Amino acid sequence: MSRGGFVVNIADLVDAEAGTQNRRIFWDRDVYELELERVFGRCWLFLAHESQLAKAGDYVVTKMAEDEVIVWRQEDGSIKAFLNQCRHRGMRLCQAEAGNARSHACIYHGWQFAADGSLKTVPLEQSVYGPRFDKRQWGLREVPRVESYKGFVFGCMDPDAPTLPDYLGDEKWYIDIWTDIPGGIELLGPPARSIVHTNWKLPPEGFVGDVYHLGMTHGSILKVLGAPVVDFKSGMGMQATSRYGSGHAAQFSHHSSMRDQISPELADMVPPRRVEDVAPEKGEAYANLYTSMWDGTIFPNCSYLIGLNVFKVWHPIGPDKIEVVSWVIAEKRMSEEAKRRMKISVNRTFGMAGILEGDDMDNFEHSTQPNQGYFTRQGTLNAQLGHGLARLDPDYPGVVSDMVSELSIRGYYRFYADCLKSKNWQEIQHNSENWKEQLL
Ligand code: FES
Ligand SMILES: [Fe+2]
Structure with a gap:
């Protein structure tokens, strides 16, 4: 890959075994173009939650x-996704964010597309188009793979990608714990949106397993709350990473402790997480996580916080800007009043002006701005915390470590590097075969 006379060696961008990353991946436009093709063009990306698409004709527009x-949502109950672009002259087709419709008509010349993507009507077709025009050739371009897991709908542009459950890998076992609760979960919207001037990888990196920053970045908030919420001692939590880059970090026994301090009114309205509610056959590891506060990322750009109940997608807009879209995670069995209050609670912490969101986004912006400098944008970054201390654990799937580690960050960039250097999924599978050895 060449850029302005320089050659970028993709193999040099990430050293998975050393746990270092070249700064170039945070600013280089050519690397970004490669990410669009080889990361976003290959991986499963979050589209919607089924709770947003309850009835036939319900739709959301996302990226x-x-x-x-x-x-x-189709008449037969299945879900399809299409590029939001008219096939005539390329106009954005649907201008709304969400709604219910049997069809969308383009506001430029009026081509009308049905919910199944087919081109339904063309103004003046009989009188001006002539016999060569074939409507059947000009339906919307469909996202080839759409799958749903526990109500979370993902799309993938690559027909050769593994199934969504396979792609979640070892992380699937952990995701089941926070989604398989009595009655299930839903996402409450409409989502909050904001623009942040950062490279798109920094927020998912933070959510995949950066517990280390809590004491410093959020120190003032933790102090105001009046109690040390995070216990950094070994054995108080865990983090894990999986083959395709998804991972998380969990603090045992603290599921709602921060939320209870910030929004005490919710304590009586939301069913508490208790170890004794977990069936004994599920085991201690499951119970530990069921009662944990945790953060995680589904590779590449979708993150969540359990306990503080926020779900976020980080859409890239070039190498130095993102759109943040945030929903509230609610238990379906909660009362309408509890859901309303949960929205307020999430706004206090991780809404656009949330007390914790501001701390984090400030860091991400100030870690991106130095890329303006000729010298400050060069060199490598260090994610070596806990390097050499990861383990395989009979109770926890994936590669595992103590809660305060950068293992999950190393796992995230390890798979990221596999994507960049592989021409297709076959090569990705081959390159990631020894993923555990690379991280241990
Ligand atoms: S661009 Fe859509 S109808 Fe012409
Ligand atoms: Fe944070």
Whole structure:
């Protein structure tokens, strides 16, 4: 890959075994273009939660990287996704964020597309188009793979990608713990949106396993709350990473402790997480996580916080800007009043002006701005915390470590590097075969 006369060696961008990353991946436009093709063009990307698409005709407009897509519930109950672009002259087709419709008509010349993507009507077709025009050739371009896991709908542009459950890998076992609660969960919207001037990888990196920053970055808030919320001692939590880059970090026994301090009114309204509610056959590891506060990322750009109940997608807009879209995670069994209050609670912490969101986004912006400097944008970054201390654990799937580690960050960039250097999924599978050895 060449850029302005320089050659970028993809193999040099990430050293998975050393746990270092070249700064170039945070600013280089050529690397970004490669990410659009080889990361976002290959991986499963979050589209919607089924709770947003309850009835036939319900749709939401979202993005897969910078490509807008319409995610649409079909008459037969299945979900399809299409590029949000008229096939005539390329106009954005649907201008709304969400709604219910049997079809969308383009506001430029009026081509009308049905929910199944087919081109339904063309103004003046009989009188001006002539016999060569074939409507069947000009339906919306469909996202080839759409799958749902526990109500979370993902899309993938690559027909050769593994199934969504396989792609979640070892992380699937952990995701089941926070989604398989009595009655299930839903995402409450409409989502909050904001623009942050950062490279798109920094927020998912933070959410995949950066517990280390809590004491410093959020120190003032933790002090105001009046109690040390995070116990950094070994054995108080865990983190894990998986083959395809997804991971998390969990602090045992603290599921709602921070939320209870910030929004005490919720304590009586939301069923508490108790170890004794977990069936004994699920085991201690499961119970530890069920009652944990944790943060995680589904590779590449979707993150969540359990306990503080926020779900976020980080859409890239070039190498130095993102759109943040945030929903509230609620238990379906909660009362309407509890859901309303949960929204307020999430706004206090991780809404656009949330007390913790501001701390984090400030860091991400100030870690991106130095890329303006000729010298400050060069060199490597260090994610070596806990290097050599990871383990395989009979109770926890994936590669595992103590809670305060950068193992999950190393796992995230390890798979990221596999994507960049592989031409297709076959090569990704081959390159990631020894992923555990690379991280241990
Ligand atoms: S661009 Fe959509 S109808 Fe012409
Ligand atoms: Fe943070």
